[in-house]
Amino acid sequence: MPRPILLSISLSLVVLTASSRGDGYHWPLDAPRALTSTFAEHRSGHLHAGIDLKTWGQVGCGVHAVGDGYVWRVRTSPWNYGKALYLRLQDGKTALYAHLSDFAIPIREIVEGEQARQGRYSVDLALEPDEIPVREGELVGFSGRTGCDHPHLHFELRDEENCPVNPLSHGFSVADHRAPLPVSLSITPLDWRSAVDGQLGSQLYPLRWNAKERQYRLTSIPHVEGRVVLALAVHDLADGAENRLNVYALHLFVDERRIFSAAYDRFSFSSTDKVNLETDYDLFRRGRGIYHNLYVAQGNDLPFYGIQELNSGVIDARILKPGQHQVRIRAEDHYGNTSQVEFFLLLDNRPQLEDVHIYRDSISLHMEVRATDPDGPIQRVLVEVSEDLGGRWEPLKAVSVPGQEDVYRARRMDPGDSVLLIRTWAEDQFGVRSHPRIGSAGVLPREDGEPKFGWNLTFYHNFAEIFIRSDRLLAQEPKVMINQMGEEPRLVPVHLEGPYQYRGLAPLLPGMDGDAVVSIVGRDLSGRLGAAGFSFPVNTVTKKGGGRLGDIQEGIEAVFQPGCVYQTFVGRVEEMTIGSQPGLSMRSKAFFLYPDDIVFDGRATVFLAPPEGQEQNERIGVYRLSRDGEWCFAGRIVERTGGAVGAQVKSLSTFALLEDQIAPLIWRVRPKNGLQTRQQRPVLSARIRDKGSGIGREEDVMLVLDGQTVISQYDPPVEAVSYRPKKPLALGEHLLEVIVRDRAGNESRAQSRFTIIP
Ligand SMILES: [Zn+2]
Structure with missing residues (x-):
C-alpha cells in the first residue's frame, strides 16, 4: 500500500509539540499500546467520545487511574457503556473507563451493595470525593466487553464542562508513523440547478496514488455546474495494529486558498447527533462508507470547523471563475503524518x-x-x-x-x-x-391517432426529475406544466434526452400539502396534439414549522415537530410489497417514507393504523425495515384517538405494523436439570434470544433461584444471562427458573432442578 514518506523535520516538530502539551497522565491499560478507534469517529447516531484501546482479544487486563483523584461515578448496564467507572481527576478533568469486566475491590463492593439495595443489575452511583480516593497508577478495574461486542477499553477524557476532549491531544499517544489513507471522493450537487458530470446526485471518484508527486489523484476532471460540496472517505492507520482510525484534521483548498478546515479536538454531548451532518448521511445509509463532509452543513454547530468564510466549503461555479480550478485536500493524523489529494475541477455552467x-x-x-x-x-x-x-x-x-x-x-x-x-x-x-x-x-400526412406519453419520476429533496417517453417523434419538446396546490402553475423546462425521450426538472415549492398535477402536451409530425397528465402528493416539512407526511386515513402518517429537521424538504409516501419474516406477521401495509436520507434534529413520530378490532393488541408494534431487509422493532406508542400505533424514529425508511406472536427462546440452562454437584457456588446461566420484537428491558430477563429473584447480569451481545451466588448454596435440591419477556409481552419460562451434594 503506497503511502507518503514522513518528513523528518515534521516528525521532530510534532514530538516537541506533543511533549510540550503532554499532560503527564498515566497510561490507563495493562496491554501493548494500540488503538482500535479514535476520537469523534462516526457511530450510528453519535460521535465516538473517546479512544478505544486494544486488549488483543482479552478481557481482564488491569485498568489504572490516569491521575490522582477520586471515584466520582460508577454505572452498570447491560447496554451502552456496560460497567463504567468515572474518575474525577485533580486537574478538574474526568476520566471514564467503559465496558469493564469488573471493578477493583472497594468499588465492586459499593456497586454490589447498591445492586442488592435496588434489587437490580443496572445502577448509577455518584460518590463523594472522600469515599474512594485514587492515586495515579492505582488499579481501579479490569477491561472487558460489557455492553459491547468485542473486548476493548473505551477511555474518555472530559473537561470541566463535561465535554469529551481528544485524549490524543492530552498526552495519550501511540506510535504512529503511517499517514492517513484517502480512499474515495464524493461530489454532491446542492440544488436542482447544480450537477456534477451531468448528474444530479452524489458522484464517487476513486483516488489513485501518484508516486511521482507523492499525492493522491482523481483519474478524471469532474465537470461541476452550480453549487457542489465535497466529502472524503479517509482513515488513518497507526503502527501497532491494522485498525482503521479517524484522521485528526482535514483541510480543503481551492486554488491554494483554504475554504474549509476541521480538527477533531472536543465536542459537547448535546451536539453529538450532528454526526450525520459531519459525515455524508446519504452515502452512509446506502452502505457506501463514511465520507467526511468538507463543508459545514446547515445546522452543523459542532466545534470542529475553523474556516467559516467563503461559504464554509461550498464550491460555487456561479461565483468562481469558469474553468479549471486546482483542489487540494490535506488529511492529517495526530502525529503530523499527512496525505494530500490533489485534482482539478472544471467549473462551468452549461450553455x-x-x-x-x-x-x-x-x-x-x-x-x-x-x-x-x-x-x-x-x-x-x-x-x-x-x-x-x-x-x-x-x-x-x-x-x-x-x-x-x-x-x-x-x-x-x-x-x-x-x-x-x-x-x-x-x-x-x-x-x-x-x-x-x-x-x-413540414407536416407528415400519415400519422394516426394522438401521440401518447409515458412518464416516471425521480424525487430529490426539493425537486422532481420527470422523464417523459412519447410513442412517436414529436415536432418539438412537449410542453410540461406543474400545478402545485397553492402555487401558480409553472412551466417545467424540458429538453431532449434521446429519441422519443425528454427530461424535465420541476422544483417543488414548500407550501400547502396536496397533489401536484403535471400536464404534458405534445404535437407529432403530422400536427396531431396529444395530452397526458398525472399527479403525485406533495407534503412539505419545514425546519421552522414541522409538518406531516401521509395521512392516517390512508394507513400511515409521520408527524414532524417544529425544529425536527435541519432543512425544508418535500416528502412522499409509497406503498411497498414486503412480506413478513419468521416470528412476525404483517398487520398493515408497508410504506416507504421519502426522503430516507434527510437528517433529523430529534425525532419524528410515525403512526400506522392497525386492522379493525386490533387496536388493543399489545403484540402489534411499529417496525422499520433495515438495510439488509430485516424488520426491526421501532416502538409502540398509542396516544392518538382511533388506536393508531406509533413509534418515534430518527430517520425515514420503510415502516409497517407487525405482530410478534412468538415468545423468546431459552436454551442451555445451567446447572443442567438433574445435575448433582459439589460446587456450592455454581454459576447460574441461560442463553436467551428473541427474533421478533426483541428484549428491551433488563427487568424482562429474570433468574429466580428457589423462588427468589437474583440480581443477574444480562449480556445482550452474547445472548446470555448469568449469576454467581455470593454465598455458598445450601446442600440439597434447588430450583432455578428463567423468565424472559419480549417487547410485545410474550413470555417464556424454563427451569432446572439441581442438587448440591456433600
Ligand atoms: Zn469506544
Whole structure:
C-alpha cells in the first residue's frame, strides 16, 4: 500500500509539540499500546467520545487511574457503556473507563451493595470525593466487553464542562508513523440547478496514488455546474495494529486558498447527533462508507470547523471563475503524518438554448436559436438537420447575428413537402454542450391517432426529475406544466434526452400539502396534439414549522415537530410489497417514507393504523425495515384517538405494523436439570434470544433461584444471562427458573432442578 514518506523535520516538530502539551497522565491499560478507534469517529447516531484501546482479544487486563483523584461515578448496564467507572481527576478533568469486566475491590463492593439495595443489575452511583480516593497508577478495574461486542477499553477524557476532549491531544499517544489513507471522493450537487458530470446526485471518484508527486489523484476532471460540496472517505492507520482510525484534521483548498478546515479536538454531548451532518448521511445509509463532509452543513454547530468564510466549503461555479480550478485536500493524523489529494475541477455552467424557430422565405428554410451561457462566451452553435426522421443528420453552419446578442442562424434550401427534423446544441469555450433542443419543419400526412406519453419520476429533496417517453417523434419538446396546490402553475423546462425521450426538472415549492398535477402536451409530425397528465402528493416539512407526511386515513402518517429537521424538504409516501419474516406477521401495509436520507434534529413520530378490532393488541408494534431487509422493532406508542400505533424514529425508511406472536427462546440452562454437584457456588446461566420484537428491558430477563429473584447480569451481545451466588448454596435440591419477556409481552419460562451434594 503506497503511502507518503514522513518528513523528518515534521516528525521532530510534532514530538516537541506533543511533549510540550503532554499532560503527564498515566497510561490507563495493562496491554501493548494500540488503538482500535479514535476520537469523534462516526457511530450510528453519535460521535465516538473517546479512544478505544486494544486488549488483543482479552478481557481482564488491569485498568489504572490516569491521575490522582477520586471515584466520582460508577454505572452498570447491560447496554451502552456496560460497567463504567468515572474518575474525577485533580486537574478538574474526568476520566471514564467503559465496558469493564469488573471493578477493583472497594468499588465492586459499593456497586454490589447498591445492586442488592435496588434489587437490580443496572445502577448509577455518584460518590463523594472522600469515599474512594485514587492515586495515579492505582488499579481501579479490569477491561472487558460489557455492553459491547468485542473486548476493548473505551477511555474518555472530559473537561470541566463535561465535554469529551481528544485524549490524543492530552498526552495519550501511540506510535504512529503511517499517514492517513484517502480512499474515495464524493461530489454532491446542492440544488436542482447544480450537477456534477451531468448528474444530479452524489458522484464517487476513486483516488489513485501518484508516486511521482507523492499525492493522491482523481483519474478524471469532474465537470461541476452550480453549487457542489465535497466529502472524503479517509482513515488513518497507526503502527501497532491494522485498525482503521479517524484522521485528526482535514483541510480543503481551492486554488491554494483554504475554504474549509476541521480538527477533531472536543465536542459537547448535546451536539453529538450532528454526526450525520459531519459525515455524508446519504452515502452512509446506502452502505457506501463514511465520507467526511468538507463543508459545514446547515445546522452543523459542532466545534470542529475553523474556516467559516467563503461559504464554509461550498464550491460555487456561479461565483468562481469558469474553468479549471486546482483542489487540494490535506488529511492529517495526530502525529503530523499527512496525505494530500490533489485534482482539478472544471467549473462551468452549461450553455442554455431557447426554442428553435423555423421560418421560410421564397427559397430557404431559416433556423434561429438563442443561446446563452451564464459564465462566458458561446464558442459555437451546432445545427443538424435530418430529412429521414432522424436516421442521418446533416450539419449546418450556424452564425451569430450581428447586432442581435446571443442569436444564431442557419439556413438551408427549403425541402418543399418533406419533413425536416432540426437538432441544435450550443457549445461553450470549454467544449461543454447545452442540452439539445429539437424542432421540425413540414407536416407528415400519415400519422394516426394522438401521440401518447409515458412518464416516471425521480424525487430529490426539493425537486422532481420527470422523464417523459412519447410513442412517436414529436415536432418539438412537449410542453410540461406543474400545478402545485397553492402555487401558480409553472412551466417545467424540458429538453431532449434521446429519441422519443425528454427530461424535465420541476422544483417543488414548500407550501400547502396536496397533489401536484403535471400536464404534458405534445404535437407529432403530422400536427396531431396529444395530452397526458398525472399527479403525485406533495407534503412539505419545514425546519421552522414541522409538518406531516401521509395521512392516517390512508394507513400511515409521520408527524414532524417544529425544529425536527435541519432543512425544508418535500416528502412522499409509497406503498411497498414486503412480506413478513419468521416470528412476525404483517398487520398493515408497508410504506416507504421519502426522503430516507434527510437528517433529523430529534425525532419524528410515525403512526400506522392497525386492522379493525386490533387496536388493543399489545403484540402489534411499529417496525422499520433495515438495510439488509430485516424488520426491526421501532416502538409502540398509542396516544392518538382511533388506536393508531406509533413509534418515534430518527430517520425515514420503510415502516409497517407487525405482530410478534412468538415468545423468546431459552436454551442451555445451567446447572443442567438433574445435575448433582459439589460446587456450592455454581454459576447460574441461560442463553436467551428473541427474533421478533426483541428484549428491551433488563427487568424482562429474570433468574429466580428457589423462588427468589437474583440480581443477574444480562449480556445482550452474547445472548446470555448469568449469576454467581455470593454465598455458598445450601446442600440439597434447588430450583432455578428463567423468565424472559419480549417487547410485545410474550413470555417464556424454563427451569432446572439441581442438587448440591456433600
Ligand atoms: Zn469506544
